[in-house]
Each structure stands twice: as C-alpha cells, then as structure tokens.
Amino acid sequence: MKNKARKLLIAGNWKMNLNSAEGAELAETIVSQVGTQMEVAVCICPTFTSLEAVAQKVVNSNIALGAQNMHFESSGAYTGEISAEMLRHLFANFVILGHSERREYFGETDAIVNKKTLAALAASLKPIVCIGETLEERESGQLNTVIETQLKGALAGVEPKHADQLVIAYEPVWAIGTGKTATPDDAEAVHASIRKLLTGLLGGEAAEKIRILYGGSMKPENAETLLSQENIDGGLIGGASLKAHSFTSIVESAIKLSS
Numbered sequence: 001m002k003n004k005a006r007k008l009l010i011a012g013n014w015k016m017n018l019n020s021a022e023g024a025e026l027a028e029t030i031v032s033q034v035g036t037q038m039e040v041a042v043c044i045c046p047t048f049t050s051l052e053a054v055a056q057k058v059v060n061s062n063i064a065l066g067a068q069n070m071h072f073e074s075s076g077a078y079t080g081e082i083s084a085e086m087l088r089h090l091f092a093n094f095v096i097l098g099h100s101e102r103r104e105y106f107g108e109t110d111a112i113v114n115k116k117t118l119a120a121l122a123a124s125l126k127p128i129v130c131i132g133e134t135l136e137e138r139e140s141g142q143l144n145t146v147i148e149t150q151l152k153g154a155l156a157g158v159e160p161k162h163a164d165q166l167v168i169a170y171e172p173v174w175a176i177g178t179g180k181t182a183t184p185d186d187a188e189a190v191h192a193s194i195r196k197l198l199t200g201l202l203g204g205e206a207a208e209k210i211r212i213l214y215g216g217s218m219k220p221e222n223a224e225t226l227l228s229q230e231n232i233d234g235g236l237i238g239g240a241s242l243k244a245h246s247f248t249s250i251v252e253s254a255i256k257l258s259s
Contacts, residue, residue, distance in 0.1 A: 003208065003230070003233075004258075005208070005209070006208075006209065006210075006211050006233045007039075007040065007041050007211075007258070008039075008040045008041065008211075008227060008233055008234045008254040008257065008258055009040070009041040009042075009043065009167065009211050009213060009233060009234035009235075010040060010041070010042050010043070010234050010235055010237065010247075010250055010251045010254055011042075011043040011044070011045060011066060011094065011096075011128060011167075011169075011213065011234065011235070011236050011237065012030075012043070012044040012045060012237050012241030012242075012247055013045050013068060013096055013099070013236055013237065013238050013241060014044070014045060014046045014047060014050075014068075014241060014242060015047075015068070015101075015238060016047060017047070017242055018046065018047065018050060018242070019049070019050065020049055020050045020052075020053040020054075021053070022050075023046045023047070023050035023053055023054050024050070024053040024054060024056070024057050026044075026242070026244055027044060027046070027053075027054040027057035027058055027063070028057045029244040030042075030044060030063060030244055030247060030248060031057060031058055031061045031063055033244065033248040034063070034248050034251045034252070034255075035058070035061035035062055035063050036061070036062060037062065037251075037255060038062055039254075039255045039258040039259055040234075040251055040254040040255050040258055041064065041234070042062065042063050042064065042251055043063070043064040043065070043066045043093065043094045044058070044063060044064075044065065044066065044241070045065075045066035045067060045068050045094065045095075045096055046068075047068065048067065048068075048082055051065065051067060051087075051090050051092065052090055055090050055091055055092075059091070064093040064094060065090065065091060065092045065093060065094070066092060066093060066094030066095060066096065066128070067082070067087050067092050067094070067095045067096070068095075068096050068099070069082070069095070069096065069097070069099075069102060070082050070083060070084050070086075070087055070095050070097070070116060070119070070120065070125075071083055071116070071119075072112070072115035072116045072118070072119040073119075074119070074123075084119050084120055084122070084123035084125050085123060087123075087125060088123055088124065088125065092125065093125065093126055094125065094126045094127075094128055094167070095116075095120050095125050095126070095127055095128065096127075096128045096130065096169075096236070097113055097116045097117055097120065097127045097128065097129050097130065097154075098110075098112075098113035098116070098117075098129055098130045098131070098150075098154055099130045099171070100130060100132055100171055100173045100176060101176075104173075109153075110149065110150055110153025110154055111153065113129065113150075113153065113154045114153055114154050114155070114156050114157070117129055117154055117155065117158065118157055118158070121158065121162050121165055121166070124165070125165075126165045126166070126167060127165070127166060127167065128167040128168075128169050128213065128236060129154050129155070129166070129167065129168050129169065130168075130169045130171050130215065130236070131146075131147055131150040131151055131154065131168065131169070131170060131171070131194075132146075132147075132150075132170055132171040132172050132173050132215070132216070133146040133147065133172060133173060133174075134173045134174060135173070135174035138172070138174065143190070144193065147170075147190065147193065147194060147197070148197055151168070151194065151197050151198070151201070152197075152201065155201055155202075158201075158202070159202070160202045160203050160205070160206035162206075163202060163205075163206035163207075163209040163210050164209055166210050167210070167211050167212075167213060168194060168198070168210060168211070168212045168213070169212075169213040169214075169215040169236040170187070170190055170191060170194060170212060170213070170214055170215060170216075171214075171215030171216055171236065172187075172190075172216040174216075175216030175217050176215070176216060176217065176238065180216075180217060182214075182216055184222075184225045184226050184228075184229055187214050187216070187226060187229065187232060188229035188230065188231055188232060191212045191214070191229065191231035191232050192230070192231045194212050194231075195207055195208075195210075195212065195231050198210055211233035211234055212231060212232065212233050213232075213233060213234045213235055213236045214226050214232050214234075214235050214236070215235065215236035215237075215238075217238070217239070218235040218236075218237055218240065218250065219237075219239075219240045219246060219250070220240065220246050220249035220250055220253070223235065223249070223250040223253040223254070224253040224256065224257065227253060227254055227257050228257055234254065235250060235254075237250060
C-alpha cells in the first residue's frame with residue numbers, strides 16, 4: 001500500500017544530452033502535458049548549459065528544475081564547477097548527487113558526495129543522493145554492505161530536520177542504460193532495506209518522510225508495477241526522460257497510483 005504522505009517524485013536526468021534549444025523544446029512539451037497536475041512531483045534535470053533556457057519554460061508550472069551535479073564550495077578557484085548558490089539563482093529546486101557515473105568516471109567518493117549533500121541542504125536545494133551496487137558487487141553478496149556504506153557515508157552530519165528536503169535514489173548500476181531492470185520484488189526489498197537504514201540513521205519519523213526513488217531503467221512499460229511497491233516513492237529516469245511521451249507516460253502512471 002502506498003504511503004500517501006510521500007508524494008511520488010518523477011525526476012528526469014537528461015545526462016549529457018540536448019542543447020539549450022532542444023532542452024527548452026522538450027521542457028515546453030512536458031509542461032504542456034503534465035505541468036498543471038498536482039498529484040505527483042515532477043522534476044527535470046538538464047545540462048548546465050540548458051538550465052536557464054529550461055528554467056524559463058517551467059516557470060509558473062508545477063514542473064521543478066534540477067541540476068545534475070554541483071560543487072560543495074560556494075565560490076572560488078574551481079575551474080569548470082558550479083555552486084549551489086548559482087543553481088538557486090536559476091531557481092533550481094533539486095540537484096542529483098553521487099550518480100554512479102560521477103563515481104565511476106570522475107572518482108567521486110562517499111566523502112565528496114557527503115560534502116555536496118551538506119552544501120545542497122545548506123543552500124535549500126533538495127539533494128537526490130544516489131546509491132547502488134554494481135553487478136559484480138551484487139553477485140558476490142555485497143549488496144547490503146555497499147548500500148549501507150554509501151548511505152552512511154553520504155548522509156554523515158545530515159539531521160532528521162532535513163528529511164523533507166532529502167531524496168535517496170537507488171540505482172542498481174548494472175541496470176542503468178542496459179535495459180535490464182531489477183524485478184519489482186527485488187527493487188522493493190532494497191528500498192525497504194534503505195528505509196530501515198534511514199530509520200537507524202535519522203529515526204523512524206524522518207525515515208518515513210524521505211522519498212526513495214528507483215533509478216534503474218524505469219520506463220513506461222514497467223513504471224506502474226515498480227511505483228506500486230510500498231517503499232518505491234518515484235523514479236530517477238534516464239533514457240526515457242529524453243522523449244516527452246515516454247517521460248509523461250511514467251508521470252501518468254504515478255498519477256494513477258496517487259489518485
């Protein structure tokens with residue numbers, strides 16, 4: 001049974017795709033299709049270069065703006081980086097942190113993700129903190145250890161009062177961009193485990209408020225089954241977020257479950 005206190009969140013991660021004109025066009029279409037509904041929270045996360053163009057399209061709608069990354073310092077000699085304050089200036093509400101691609105290709109550690117998480121919260125940004133295991137880790141029985149280590153590392157110093165701002169995304173690395181998906185039962189089991197860990201870290205009341213998204217190849221064909229699970233509170237959508245129809249179909253599945 002769904003927890004109605006946790007509004008489902010569908011977040012689109014566009015990754016390194018779409019220029020500002022293309023991003024603005026996609027955002028405009030998404031707004032026209034699901035921008036007035038209020039049952040489900042919707043967020044789109046374009047590239048840095050598209051943020052301002054997309055921001056102009058989602059203003060006055062119920063679509064929130066998010067970024068795909070940020071630096072933990074507020075300013076300074078960090079060539080090529082973007083601060084939380086810069087994102088807030090563009091009225092961004094969310095920021096994806098610790099995505100598996102950031103960890104794999106850019107060497108981000110749990111400690112770095114933690115610094116970014118604390119900086120985002122301090123700037124009133126809602127961090128979508130990503131955690132998840134590789135296929136090798138899953139097959140060698142390390143799933144629970146990896147999830148616990150990443151979650152505790154990322155949330156060090158986070159307080160229960162931050163529960164309303166905090167989002168966790170479980171992304172089994174082996175299911176990202178591969179077309180493979182954890183079964184609904186498998187995904188739910190991990191989400192329930194994460195909720196239990198959050199209870200230990202922040203207390204039961206806070207844990208019940210925190211949304212846990214599924215981030216492993218959710219698409220229109222499997223969205224409703226995944227989203228119907230008790231502890232799956234939305235999706236962090238990759239490839240399916242680049243086409244308006246597929247993304248809004250997932251949003252519509254979430255609306256159906258929320259009504």
